[in-house]
Amino acid sequence: MGNLIYLFAAYTIIWLAALLYSFSIGSRQKSLEREIETLKAVLAERTS
Amino acid sequence: MKSYLDKVLAIVGKDVASELRTREVLSSMFVFAVLVIVIFNFAFELKVDNTEAVAPGVLWVAIAFAGMLGLNRSFITEKDRGCMEGLLLCPVDRSTIYLGKMLGNLLFMTTMEVIVLPVFAAFFNLSVLSPRLLLIVVLGTIGFAAVGTLFSAVAVHTRTREVMLPILLLPVAVPVLVAAVKATEDAIARIPPPTEGPWLGVLVAFDIIFTTVAFLTFEYVFQE
Amino acid sequence: MTVVRWLVPLAMVAALFMAFVFAPTEATMGDVQRIFYFHVPSAWVAFMAFAVVFVASIQWLRTRSQRWDALAVSAAEIGVLFATVALVTGSIWAKPTWGTWWDWDPRLTSTLILWLIYVSYMMLRSVIENPSKRASLSAVVGIVGFVDVPIVFMSIRWWRTIHPVVITGNSMNLDPSMLLTLMVCLAAFTLLFVHLLGMRLALEQQREEVNLLREAILYEE
Numbered sequence: 154m155g156n157l158i159y160l161f162a163a164y165t166i167i168w169l170a171a172l173l174y175s176f177s178i179g180s181r182q183k184s185l186e187r188e189i190e191t192l193k194a195v196l197a198e199r200t201s
Numbered sequence: 202m203k204s205y206l207d208k209v210l211a212i213v214g215k216d217v218a219s220e221l222r223t224r225e226v227l228s229s230m231f232v233f234a235v236l237v238i239v240i241f242n243f244a245f246e247l248k249v250d251n252t253e254a255v256a257p258g259v260l261w262v263a264i265a266f267a268g269m270l271g272l273n274r275s276f277i278t279e280k281d282r283g284c285m286e287g288l289l290l291c292p293v294d295r296s297t298i299y300l301g302k303m304l305g306n307l308l309f310m311t312t313m314e315v316i317v318l319p320v321f322a323a324f325f326n327l328s329v330l331s332p333r334l335l336l337i338v339v340l341g342t343i344g345f346a347a348v349g350t351l352f353s354a355v356a357v358h359t360r361t362r363e364v365m366l367p368i369l370l371l372p373v374a375v376p377v378l379v380a381a382v383k384a385t386e387d388a389i390a391r392i393p394p395p396t397e398g399p400w401l402g403v404l405v406a407f408d409i410i411f412t413t414v415a416f417l418t419f420e421y422v423f424q425e
Numbered sequence: 426m427t428v429v430r431w432l433v434p435l436a437m438v439a440a441l442f443m444a445f446v447f448a449p450t451e452a453t454m455g456d457v458q459r460i461f462y463f464h465v466p467s468a469w470v471a472f473m474a475f476a477v478v479f480v481a482s483i484q485w486l487r488t489r490s491q492r493w494d495a496l497a498v499s500a501a502e503i504g505v506l507f508a509t510v511a512l513v514t515g516s517i518w519a520k521p522t523w524g525t526w527w528d529w530d531p532r533l534t535s536t537l538i539l540w541l542i543y544v545s546y547m548m549l550r551s552v553i554e555n556p557s558k559r560a561s562l563s564a565v566v567g568i569v570g571f572v573d574v575p576i577v578f579m580s581i582r583w584w585r586t587i588h589p590v591v592i593t594g595n596s597m598n599l600d601p602s603m604l605l606t607l608m609v610c611l612a613a614f615t616l617l618f619v620h621l622l623g624m625r626l627a628l629e630q631q632r633e634e635v636n637l638l639r640e641a642i643l644y645e646e
Contacts, residue, residue, distance in 0.1 A: 156455055156456065156457040156521040157456055157457070159457050159460070159517050159518070159520060159521050160456055160457050160459055160460055162517050163460040163463065163464070163513075163514040163517040163518065164460075164463065166510065166513050166514060166517070167463050167467065167510055167514065170506060170509070170510050171617060171621070174503075174506055174621065175621065175624065178621070178624045178625055178628055179624070181628055182624075182627065182628050182631060185628065185631040185632065185635060186631065188635055189631065189634055189635060189638065192635065192638035192639065192642065193638065195642055196638060196641055196642050196645065199642060199645040199646070200645060348569065351565070351569065352566075352569075355549070355562050355565060355566060358553060358558055358562055359549065359552040359553050359562075360552040360553070360554075361552045365548070365549060365552065368545045368548060368549075369545050369549065369566060371541075372538050372541035372542045372545060372570075373542060373569060373570060373573045375538050375577055375580070375581070376573070376576045376577055376579075376580040376581075379580045379581065379584050380580055383584060398583060399583055400583075403576070403579070403580050403583070406576070407576060410572065410576070411569070411572070411573075414568065414569055414572055415569070418486075418565045418568060418569070421486050421561050421564065421565055422561070422562060422565055424561060
């Protein structure tokens, strides 16, 4: 039953990989959204 | 058709002529290959009894690494000397440039191999004059040069240039290296054709497939 | 896409249930064998991702539409992620099963080469600044890389079986319930892949929007 630690390690890695990647994309998306809003405001200002 | 061939040969001729003047690429390839063989001797503590097991691998590592020196030259020095624009301005199909460069690289690599093989034979005390072994070397070199020429053209557009070539080429060339080493092993051990592995077939298939793919995709490397 | 987003956690829970509760314990390897149910789908998803890179690369070269390049880079990144997972889980499985972290087993070795090819793809992208050059050059590499995949698998398989040095048998008799478990996990991972791909693609499109906005602002000056 000592082998279960390997099972645990493998599943942990899969979950961590999927979750961390999701979060990483999510946070990059949020910061890009902020940038888009800022840029849109600047553009609106310039064209008016 | 004939003029297509003429253009290809013209590119080969240009590279050969330029190399004949300085001979720097051929000599550095040759010296590098010999160095690799010597270093492996120290790395693996080669004794008389295990040389046959290690020899094929050492040969192909030497060919691969020395080959990449030559492959890098095919486009990087062109770009540095400003010849690239001239080549691209020629009213030729981009594929002629690919074939010309690939054949040039093939020529340089096989010339280097012709000089390295006897050295290799001497160091490992093996006979290399069998036509079978020479065929394997040529087939392997064709495969390596086919993809290598394409990737060398790709690498020249990057910030890191010559560093990118091994990173791109070596993983893709794994089948060539595996098949060439195994086939060389069979040839050295004189395993008769019926019982040998499928390695020659792999080499031929790789050569045909990748020369075709490289030929078709080369034009996109230089498009604006 | 929202449908996928809600299906993914359901599918993953189903997969977990199948892998841990439904599937029987394997006779020779014990419970460690259950890694198989997530290791194999990871490798499969990596392969699917690289197939997407192949198609997207061809389509970029044909249409020059930025969307195809966005798809290529997104699929490649996720493919490398899943290939890494496949390699690491395969290695974790190898240790208790064969006693060694790595043993050049044909499938793992081929997956390693696959991983190297697509890591080199990502590295290539990182050293080219011009966006359209970057797209074209990586498309060429994406095409060559994928064409190479079957040849790599076959030559490494032959390398291991024709000249055996140490053959570690990996045959597993698949119980029907094990097969079902594997199928469920495969489906769950495919859904996860589609979901992550969608997210990554949206990110890429956001970047493109930022670029376009920046260009528009410069134009106004």
